[in-house]
Amino acid sequence: MIEETPRGLALRLTLSLKNGLHARPAARLAQEAQRHDADILLICDNGEADAKSMLDVLSLSPAPDAELTLLANGPDARVALQSLAQFLANLQD
Amino acid sequence: MARAVLFGIPVSPGIAIGTVRFMHDMRQSEERHIPSEEIPQEQIALRAAAAGVRTALAQTMRNVPEELAEYRDVIAAQMELARDPKLLNAALARIERKGICAAWALDLTIEELCELFRGMDDPYLRDRAQDIRAVGLRIRECLAGVLPREADKGPSLLVAEDLSPADVMELDLKGVLGILTVEGGPTSHTAILSRGLRIPALVGITGLLETANENEPAIVDGLSGRVLLGPDAADLAHYTARRDEYSRWVQQTRRNACWPAEMCDGVRVRAQANLESPDELPGFAESGADGVGLYRTEFAYLKGELPTEEELFREYAAVVAKAAPQRVVFRTLDVGADKMLRSQASLKEPNPALGLRGIRFCLRHQGIFRTQLRALLRAGVAGNAALLLPMISGLGEVQSVRRILRELHEELQAQNLAHATGLPLGVMIETPAAVLICDVLARECDFLSIGTNDLIHYLMAIDRNNRHVAYLNEPLHPAVMRSLKRIIDAGHREGIGVSVCGELAADPCGLAILLGMGVDAVSAAPCFVPGIKHMIRQLRASTCQELAHSILMSTDVQTCRHMVREKLHQSLGPELAFHTTSLLGQSQP
Numbered sequence: 001m002i003e004e005t006p007r008g009l010a011l012r013l014t015l016s017l018k019n020g021l022h023a024r025p026a027a028r029l030a031q032e033a034q035r036h037d038a039d040i041l042l043i044c045d046n047g048e049a050d051a052k053s054m055l056d057v058l059s060l061s062p063a064p065d066a067e068l069t070l071l072a073n074g075p076d077a078r079v080a081l082q083s084l085a086q087f088l089a090n091l092q093d
Numbered sequence: 094m095a096r097a098v099l100f101g102i103p104v105s106p107g108i109a110i111g112t113v114r115f116m117h118d119m120r121q122s123e124e125r126h127i128p129s130e131e132i133p134q135e136q137i138a139l140r141a142a143a144a145g146v147r148t149a150l151a152q153t154m155r156n157v158p159e160e161l162a163e164y165r166d167v168i169a170a171q172m173e174l175a176r177d178p179k180l181l182n183a184a185l186a187r188i189e190r191k192g193i194c195a196a197w198a199l200d201l202t203i204e205e206l207c208e209l210f211r212g213m214d215d216p217y218l219r220d221r222a223q224d225i226r227a228v229g230l231r232i233r234e235c236l237a238g239v240l241p242r243e244a245d246k247g248p249s250l251l252v253a254e255d256l257s258p259a260d261v262m263e264l265d266l267k268g269v270l271g272i273l274t275v276e277g278g279p280t281s282h283t284a285i286l287s288r289g290l291r292i293p294a295l296v297g298i299t300g301l302l303e304t305a306n307e308n309e310p311a312i313v314d315g316l317s318g319r320v321l322l323g324p325d326a327a328d329l330a331h332y333t334a335r336r337d338e339y340s341r342w343v344q345q346t347r348r349n350a351c352w353p354a355e356m357c358d359g360v361r362v363r364a365q366a367n368l369e370s371p372d373e374l375p376g377f378a379e380s381g382a383d384g385v386g387l388y389r390t391e392f393a394y395l396k397g398e399l400p401t402e403e404e405l406f407r408e409y410a411a412v413v414a415k416a417a418p419q420r421v422v423f424r425t426l427d428v429g430a431d432k433m434l435r436s437q438a439s440l441k442e443p444n445p446a447l448g449l450r451g452i453r454f455c456l457r458h459q460g461i462f463r464t465q466l467r468a469l470l471r472a473g474v475a476g477n478a479a480l481l482l483p484m485i486s487g488l489g490e491v492q493s494v495r496r497i498l499r500e501l502h503e504e505l506q507a508q509n510l511a512h513a514t515g516l517p518l519g520v521m522i523e524t525p526a527a528v529l530i531c532d533v534l535a536r537e538c539d540f541l542s543i544g545t546n547d548l549i550h551y552l553m554a555i556d557r558n559n560r561h562v563a564y565l566n567e568p569l570h571p572a573v574m575r576s577l578k579r580i581i582d583a584g585h586r587e588g589i590g591v592s593v594c595g596e597l598a599a600d601p602c603g604l605a606i607l608l609g610m611g612v613d614a615v616s617a618a619p620c621f622v623p624g625i626k627h628m629i630r631q632l633r634a635s636t637c638q639e640l641a642h643s644i645l646m647s648t649d650v651q652t653c654r655h656m657v658r659e660k661l662h663q664s665l666g667p668e669l670a671f672h673t674t675s676l677l678g679q680s681q682p
Contacts, residue, residue: 019398023221024166027173034176053179054170055206055225061218 002081008039008073011081013088020064021057025091030054032087038074040084051084096323097304101273101295103318104284105620106671107343108336109250109271109293110329113309113322116253123237125194135188139181139195142235146175146228149235174228180206196236203229250313252305256283271313273320275301288618291376295320297560316670342671346623350381354626356608360634363614364626365422367594371408374415376619381626384419386616387481387542387594388412390426390465402464409472417476422519422542422592422616423469426462427451427483446556451484451521456493466501473513481519481542486526491537494518523547528576535587542616543580545595545603549573568597569653574606574644581610592616601628601665601672602657608632609641624672632664 003010015021021029033040033051040051042060044067049060051070062068068088072080127135150172174180180202187198203225210222248270255276269292277283277296287294293315305311305322312321312332316339321328354364365386366377370393377385393400393408413421428450442448455462472478482494495518505512517539522531528548535541545568546557552572555562567573577593584591592614597603599617604625607615617625640660644653661669 022398023170023224024398027170030173030177050178053177054173055177055179058218058221059209059213061213 002078005071008071009077009081011070011072011085013068013070013085015062015064015066015068015088017064017091021060021062023054023058026054026057028091029057029084029087032084033080036072036074036076036080036083038072038077038080040080041071043069043071096321096325096328099298099301099304099320099322101298101301101318101320102277103294103315104277104296105272105287105292105294105315106339107271107291107293107315108332108339109248109313109315110324110332110336111248111250111270111311113252113305113307113311114249114269115305115307116251116256123194123196125197126192127188127194129192132189132192135195135198136185138236139184139188139199139232142195142232143175143181145235146231147172149231150175170224171228171231174225175232180225180228196233199229199233199236250311252301254302256286271295271315273298273301273305273313275299288620291620339671342668343624346627347379347381350379350623350626352381352626352630354383354629356629356637357631357633358635360608362608362612362629363592364622364629365592365594365614365616366619366622367616368412368619371411371415373619374412377416380619380622382419382619382622383614384477385412385416385421386592386614388421388423390423391428394426394428399461399464402468405465405468406471409468409478410475413472413476413478420477420479422479422481424481424483424521425452425469426455426465428454446550452482452490452494453484456490459497463497463501466497467505467512470498470501470505470512470516471510473516474511478513479517479519479540481521483521483544484523484547485520485534486524488530488533488537491518491520491534495537521547522580524551525576528552528580531580531583532586535583535589538589540589541580541584541591543577543591543593543595545573545577545593545597548576548595552576567650568600568603569644569650569657571645571648574653577607578610578641578645581607581612584613585611590614599625601661601669602654604628605632605637605657605661605664606641606644608634609637609639609644611638628665628672631668636660636664 001011017025030052042049042051042057042062044060044062046060046062046066049056051057070081070084072078074080150168154168154172183205184195184198184202187193187202188195191198206225207222210225211219213219249268250271250273251269252273253275255274256272272283272287272292272294274283274294274296275298283294283296293313295313295315295318298320301320309323312319312324312328314321314332314335321332324332353361355361363383363386364381365384366380366382367387367389368374368377368385369389369391390405393405409423449457455465466480469478469480482491485491498516498518502512502514519540519542520527520534520538521542521544522528522534523544524547527534531541549555549566549568549570550557553565553567553570555565557566581591590613593607593612594616596617598607598615599621604615608629615625640657643656647653647656658669665672
């Protein structure tokens with residue numbers, strides 16, 4: 001469900017991973033995010049991370065079952081959110 | 094560079110002559126302030142270097158063979174790091190803000206990120222600092238115009254502070270002739286890995302990093318435990334001759350590797366191989382080993398995520414099928430101490446060697462254990478497999494495993510999956526508790542296996558990583574000798590076989606004593622098996638029995654050492670020098 005917020009388009013989702021967003025999935029996520037022009041933020045209880053930076057995502061280290069908000073700003077924000085949500089849903093670690 | 098000799102602990106036999114190559118770049122990089130008009134060009138240089146690293150990595154990726162698919166993930170993560178906005182933008186901004194050159198800005202950024210990751214609670218994330226550093230080094234080399242690591246500098250001797258299993262996974266070992274490290278002991282990962290790769294190696298070399306210089310010629314004598322830096326012509330001639338002599342001996346033992354390990358007076362034992370991964374199977378086939386005495390199953394678990402039953406099944410079935418009809422003894426997951434799984438590391442045990450490791454961990458985390466056992470039971474139909482439980486300290490643990498095996502058998506039957514029933518079940522004797530109740534354990538099991546490394550550590554109450562107490566690591570200590578005898582006798586009284594799979598089995602002195610005590614099988618790294626069989630064929634069981642008897646009667650370690658050396662010298666002659674003995678003091682005459 002994509003919502004318009006003052007900070008940009010937002011999408012909430014819940015991770016369901018066995019081992020969390022460790023190096024491999026974080027690398028794939030960053031790769032996926034870089035295909036879009038929009039700035040994409042990953043927000044969870046631990047803080048915020050630039051979805052295009054594997055290092056940022058890694059250091060955010062969301063729990064394997066964390067509640068996440070994806071926040072996108074830019075011309076292709078909506079497409080970016082949809083594709084990342086799809087990507088995270090299919091992500092197997 | 095002047096000629097210098099350093100001493101270390103020989104952990105993998107052989108002699109190597111080459112040039113020194115530091116595993117980690119020790120050189121100080123350029124630290125230069127730049128005028129503002131140079132800023133754009135430094136930024137362009139940094140971007141180009143990062144792009145260059147990505148291209149080089151993509152190239153490497155294409156060359157990764159199919160069977161090493163897991164390396165691709167490591168490389169993919171490195172490629173991602175090489176274009177990470179956090180890393181790159183921070184460095185680019187630094188060039189501009191501080192007016193410094195690209196290499197310096199990169200170093201500062203990498204250092205900052207490494208600090209950040211090293212300070213994290215999660216040990217997995219802490220270890221990622223090493224990936225960031227690795228990528229930083231690559232970009233730096235590219236900036237400095239150094240050729241990438243892949244196009245290497247010919248026969249080299251790798252010098253490092255220490256090597257972790259992760260280091261080795263990422264290392265390009267082509268062209269590495271010898272390994273030298275400052276840290277580590279006879280049972281360190283460097284030791285085990287270098288032996289597996291048949292690369293001469295010395296560990297525990299004090300002053301190595303200070304004395305050695307990159308690209309300097311050097312000689313590694315993995316037989317006597319010496320490194321010669323900047324050797325002169327006479328050294329080179331001497332060592333070239335010795336290297337050739339040794340390699341002739343090795344070739345001879347390998348040619349005869351398939352001959353049985355039968356002593357002069359007709360007593361036959363089994364000489365088996367210790368393996369870590371299916372990659373070692375070619376070496377196993379050449380070694381002439383009588384089966385796999387110890388298959389360590391931890392490697393599949395060291396990659397940050399748990400392997401699936403199918404992955405494990407494929408690995409185990411391949412090994413079993415390859416070794417058939419000979420037996421493969423699989424040691425079930427032995428994590429703990431320095432081989433941490435993520436889920437276990439979160440326990441933060443102050444003393445992991447005495448904590449939840451081996452069978453204790455498996456019985457606590459039964460999900461992980463059951464997955465492995467199911468894979469093993471299924472792989473059992475491909476040939477001749479046996480199970481070995483590590484870190485046993487009581488009968489209850491064996492009974493629990495038997496119960497789990499029965500449940501899994503019913504489960505697999507219900508799912509109609511082919512699996513082996515009644516796989517032989519053995520236990521590792523490596524705790525003092527297990528030694529004292531080995532008669533009870535022998536009645537419950539199909540075989541006993543002695544892990545001498547851990548047994549010595551636990552008997553002597555020493556930490557394997559603590560160099561201050563390394564002097565207590567004494568296999569000839571009466572407590573160790575009596576324990577070995579007690580275990581072997583207990584097994585034989587119950588009519589089951591006893592094997593030894595620790596380093597002691599590969600040591601000529603240890604081997605002679607074990608043979609004298611009547612051990613049924615010894616197991617060592619494949620590279621040692623031909624030499625072990627060759628040595629067994631030169632010994633007499635009666636001589637070994639007398640030797641073992643004298644050793645057991647004596648309480649003085651020095652006397653024992655002289656005795657065993659003398660006996661071996663009589664039986665083996667000058668060939669004794671070709672067997673590395675890392676456990677029984679080299680310095681003795």
